[in-house]
Amino acid sequence: MKVSVLTPDERIVSLDVEPDEMMENLKAILEVETGIPLNQQQILHHGNEIRNSGRLNSAGVVENDLLMLVTTGPSASDGPAQQPQGANSMGLNSDGSAANPSAFLSHLRGNQNLMTQLMQRQPDLGNAIIRGDIETMQRFLRSQHAQQLELRRRQQRELELMNADPFDIEAQKKIEEAIRQKNVDENWEAAVEHNPESFARVIMLYVDMEVNGVPIKAFVDSGAQMTIISKDCAERCGLLRLLDRRYGGIARGVGQSEIVGRIHVAPLKIGKNYYPCTFNVLDQPDLEFIFGLDMLRKHQCSIDLKDNVLRVGGGEIAVPFLAEKDLPMHFLGDDRIPASPSASGSGKGVVTQIPPVALQSPASGAGGPSEQSLAQEAKKRARSPQDLEVKITRLMELGFDRESVTQALTLCDGNEEQAASYLFGG
Incomplete structure (x- = not known):
């Protein structure tokens, strides 16, 4: 399920967690997102603290709930002068990357719970940390930071729309489009979860x-x-x-x-x-x-x-x-x-x-028969007993009885192709 966490610096961190996730594991994820050490975090739900040994569903947390993160000691956002020694090494730059990559990587390696979570949710990042790949880790942190900034900008735009003049036609159109896009996104997520085969290519028979x-x-x-x-x-x-x-x-x-x-x-x-x-x-x-x-x-x-x-x-x-x-x-x-x-x-x-009879007729031109005379000649030949018997034989080869074939040819004025379509359609 999705939950949002309000951080001390008034950021909103969106997380996708299991309903029975332990609070200790959630704090480990927030440690990566916010830089606040796990032992300095306190999570509140409706004003009540959730202990480390508690689980989200046991504490009454449901889909799209908002949790509040408060610190019981100095956090990374308080500035270097207020941080204890070692916390400074866990600080983040303005682009989201680690200020001291080597120390940050060592800190992650030493947190077994956090590494377990990373290997389950972000195996590429977990393997990069185990290998000591600082560049991959920094790239991931910058990407996460950029996503959070985009999320905050989108939330700000939605808030501005909701507070817009209700009589502003343009604002109402934007709200309508935002609602429509939200419905589309929810429909897509439901399809991915419940009907994933619809995104695969269908192989013809x-x-x-x-x-x-x-x-x-x-x-x-x-x-x-x-x-x-x-x-x-x-x-x-x-x-x-x-x-x-x-x-x-x-x-x-x-x-x-x-x-x-x-x-x-x-x-x-x-x-x-x-x-x-x-x-x-x-x-x-x-x-x-x-x-x-x-x-x-x-x-x-x-x-x-x-x-x-x-x-x-x-x-x-x-x-x-x-x-x-x-x-x-x-x-x-x-x-x-x-x-x-x-x-x-x-x-x-x-x-x-093109029926065979038309191909066998002479080409119209100077001194040649007119289109009308050609059509009359074609009809005469189509109704001739010899030609009719050939058509009946060919249509019977398709699996129809003689009576049905004869009736279809009569209705279609001897046109074999139309008679076949009539028989297949019936």
Whole structure:
């Protein structure tokens, strides 16, 4: 808990101590903060002295209580002429450093209780004192002094605000901001104490897979509408020879990437089993492979965060998610989520894809067909029995029954991509 101690020179020393801290240990800490020897200190709480053998909670001290430190003999602030011999060597300079560093260090070494406290609370300083590192000790004393000065200045500013004219709009704004900042600081402290994991970096879900016999680190993303492989990764896996460039388009998410085509089927090894998968190929060098919602649904996958595994095929295969140490550094160095297509704006992005029929139509120009005639031709071909049957077959491969697929294509006027979005959204 936090307590404040009012010193004889009217300074306020803020300390963070245990509720059952012994008064002797608290005085040892104050000896370092104030330079007043332990045997000359007297601590009062509501006017009552707390003995050295007493504990803070036993004396009724609670969070944010104010204690008063009085001296039973000459203190370091009384000046050299009033100090006994030896106390002068414990004096502090105006910047908080020890006036006689060697004597101050020897004094700290000789106080076993104080050294125990320092090793628990400030191990770096305790080790420096044991080594005889005067420079580190002086630097610590100056730092503590600067912090105390800043604390006093802040308390003075708060006091001035509280005493300001209540009808002064600017003063009231400053008070409001001070209250808001105090709430933010308290919220941060509560998070550090009760939810420290929120300050750690969250590692995305990756698993080991093999594409066409080539091992890869697959990013499992249920927010991605389609399974994606980069052009470089597809080339490494020997799949570019199967690339269908008619399925081009634009993937919009965090940024924008070109979809160069689709690989309709390729073997994907998860665990010990092989599964047929369809990949959309993106020209994005910082992305390797995203295992998207289409394949997650087709192969009945579930993300089990309790056991930290990806279950495939209704649970027949369980593949562990990779730890941070198992991932390449370039996977961890960028917190930006790669652009990936997702359904109806939910997730990371949306996809605009050019249907194959549009790519097969002649380019419009002088003497060529108009955009309207091209659109009419595309609709006719989309409704043709042969083309419709191909679309039904492809959509059924995603795990839907024929009746649902036929109904979706009818509602979407034969548009395969819209029908897929409708089926996934339903």
